[in-house]
Ligand SMILES: Nc1ncnc2c1ncn2[C@@H]1O[C@H](COP(=O)(O)OP(=O)(O)OP(=O)(O)O)[C@@H](O)[C@H]1O
């Protein structure tokens with residue numbers, strides 16, 4: 545199963561969600577590969593050692609024809625990482641043929657890793673094309689702001705175009721509502737409107753400092769429970785998605 549987490553609005557929780565999906569799939573006893581397509585390297589910093597990542601094969605190597613890159617080991621035995629490097633941004637300006645190279649390499653890695661989670665940069669370009677063309681699933685985290693949907697239209701158009709022309713296996717986007725303020729009426733109304741328009745998974749994830757705190761110590765929020773409500777929300781949401789994606793629980 546290959547899943548891409550995308551939304552070209554920045555700071556909506558793509559990396560937080562990608563990291564939690566990786567942790568959860570690994571907890572379920574799967575070998576998981578995390579691919580960091582964002583040169584900021586936040587997923588790399590959460591799931592691997594940044595110093596070692598500098599010397600490892602970077603995710604940009606997926607776009608080069610000289611062999612399948614070798615993932616580095618991550619923070620847990622069942623987690624491997626293709627880390628971000630500064631060279632990633634340039635891949636967006638490469639020819640379409642390089643996207644096909646990346647798709648081939650991701651499929652080859654899929655033979656070794658049952659689960660691949662791709663975190664993307666807040667941009668539309670060759671990296672996103674390659675990620676979506678290799679994936680069966682697309683997860684879009686959204687914050688319940690009034691303008692949240694505006695930016696998503698072009699991502700969905702891109703996903704539809706890729707499913708029509710390159711990848712018939714790409715399922716319609718799954719939405720996750722993140723950073724909701726449970727007592728803000730505007731947030732509740734926007735979340736409800738989004739749920740009428742899109743396939744939105746529950747529970748909605750509330751804004752809580754516990755999320756950033758957990759990721760800062762390279763752990764999922766349910767293993768660093770300063771807030772058990774939040775911990776539970778994230779665990780249930782990740783299970784909801786992984787179940788929908790047919791990820792086996794070997795525990
Ligand atoms: N529900 C939440 N509550 C509180 N903080 C959160 C929540 N979700 C994410 N964050 C924090 O908000 C910040 C932005 O989240 P994240 O990095 O996951 O967004 P992103 O969409 O990947 O951003 P970018 O587009 O820059 O890659 C991070 O510090 C993250 O830890």
Ligand SMILES: [Mg+2]
Nearest residue numbers: 558559582586
């Ligand atoms: Mg990110």
